[in-house]
Amino acid sequence: MGYRVGIDIGGTFTDFALLNGPEVRLFKNLSTPEDRSVGVMNGLARLAAMESLPLADFLAACDAIVHGTTIADNTLIEMNGALTGLITTEGFRDEMEYRRGYKEDIWDVRLAPPKQITPRRRRLTVPERILFDGAVHKALDEDAVRACCRRLKKQNVESVAVSLIFSFVNPVHEKRVAEIVAEEMPGVQISLSHEVLPRAPEYDRTSTTVVNAYVGPRVTSYLERLVSRLQESGYRNRLMVMQASGGVMTREYIEGSPIRVLASGPAGGVIGSAHVGVAKGHRNLLCVDMGGTSYDISMVLNGAAPAVAGWNMHHRYLVGVPMVQVETLGAGGGSICHVNNGELQVGPASAGAAPGPICYGRGGTRPTVTDALLMLGILSAESEFAGGSFSLSRAGVEEAFRALGEQMGYSAEEAAFDCWRVVNANMSQGVRRITAGKGVDPKDMVMLAYGGNGPAFAAIQAEDLGIDRVLVPKASPTFSALGTLVADPSIDEERSYISPAGAIDAGKLRALWAELGERARKYFGDAGFAADTVAARYQMSMRYPGQNWALCFDIKVNRGLDDLSFVDGSIGQRAIELFNERHMQEYGHIRENEMPEITGVRLATFVETPSPTTGKGFGAPTVLARVAKTRRANLGHGFRETAVFLGSELQPGHEVAGPAIIEETFTTIVVYPDWKARVDDAGDYELVRV
């Protein structure tokens, strides 16, 4: 078996996980924002060198390269996507601007509404009307479509979204619009709502289609560039790309639906967390990922992190495709510390990879969280940083914190300590909002900390939240990259079908699932997976009449895509029972005398692929680890001489009592006072409260 490489591009670092049999090698280098594929190729060259192979031989020996990219997220953060137009049904021109309320928080007078991807001049309408049952009520006015095209063309539109009312029931008009747009505007990318998100309601569908059109050209050109670089350098297999649903799929599939890579990076980390946590016997995990730019929070409950389709607000746009639920705060190593109206604040602005924290010595002048850690002695200018890619420098750091302290009326060290406290408080607040929203008590969970900065804060976060066990996988700094290797190839799609559950048309259900099954068969087949290796979860979405949201549940899990015999006359009755069970679980009550309605069907398909094995348990005898050195550090209780251990010297069975600092190759683990760390048989760390 050859190599498998997982690659995850973050705002600051590009992370690599190389799997060779059961062995995992990690690497990270700085991202290259001007052309991210450059950073990828640089890192691959380093990996090849580590394996003592020329790049071409290394790539030829790779069975799979799996990639998680933030290109779509960055496009939405920076709002630099394609110049996008929207063609929609007469009367629906302004729906994208009404949204679900003009802005997310109507009480915040300072919050401006989001920038329109398609301002009104590029949102044009055509007379046509298809009814809820698919009947054509008003024929499509083709001349109006051509007139729209001319107007969009005059505005140099590069990408066109088409979203007509009830197109998901009958796409005939949308398909015709696509033909006309292709004739009138050769070369533009076209996103059709009945393909991107074929379901009600129309605002969700339109918003998702518009975002798809906006990020699509950036995603496809990036992937094409990367694939051609990989091929030129000797890679012969398919590039697999991480999706927000937590599964990977071929580049060809992604190009048909680029929006599916939005939020895919963090999803890789969550999938990796579930894999590691479950292997170690922990089924309820609070996963926190603190990198250079952001702090991502997610939960694994009962061993799984299911993808939720529907209400996913992403960078202020509604995106309806399935996503693993990850909440993001602007709190990372690069988060900038500043004083605002007499209040010390950290983030959400980040110094990113360029110019970076002051201590990176790359021109950064504003103090960041990483600089605060250096001031506190948690990081050291004498130690290697990021695996020896460069060293930190104290030049300018102290001055910056002194300036901050002067505004607050205290010393530079006190300012750095306050920054540490503020960023901690921000993160704990973020976690509580999410656990409380789900009715979960963090006390019952194990924290899994990753990302370059996660392990420096994990135990203190845990203490704040009442958690007394923290896992820090050896692979934690490049965990999202490892997660892309754990993730299975998968396709998760839905179709709309609205009917009272008591009057379901089994033939219609069968036809919809067969259609989804055919798509899965095609794309898995192209990727080299036979249909009988595909596992299929047939799911239904249902709600009580009058409810806004539907709940989704499995009605059948099969191997292979052929057996639809479960769709029989009794499926409605079974669906009602399963729905009530799910409703009880989610909301704690059911409405016994009401007939729920089905809103759609979903088919989640995946193929199990080999994952890195994860050791478990503590077989090795416990021995105290050797202190490598000491340094002056403040771990929350004032500055004192603190023991420092080297991760490279720690073996399974080693124990480190806090207060202590463990310097790993790509991260620093802080063992706070009243905590101890142990290395398990896999070389992963477990921190427990004494």
Added chain:
Amino acid sequence: MAWMVSAAHPLSGLCGGDPASPYRSRFEVGTPGEYEVELSANARLPAGAVIAYQHGGGAGFGPAILRDPQAVREDVLDEIISVARAREKYGVVFTGTVEDYDLAVDGPATEALRQEMGAATAAAAA
């Protein structure tokens, strides 16, 4: 039973801004008894009656002729207001057309028109 808000009292402008366009509400639309609600109504409507409700706008803040002409241009390009309305209300004169997306603010003409409008307003106030 239906209640409606007043069409006679639109939101007031502030600091010299104009009042908003008012809410418009009509009851029993499409029947001989159709009527517009001027101030308020607390009416018992027959089953199946149609109500038409048109949301009013937001009011102005500051005199319209002081609004940034480029912001007015954006509104015209977005077809929120017409070229004619931009001229009559905001005193902005354009060259080019909305259809060709080459609309540009005619600076001197806008300046002259706004001066004229300002003088007229001052005269009316005096």
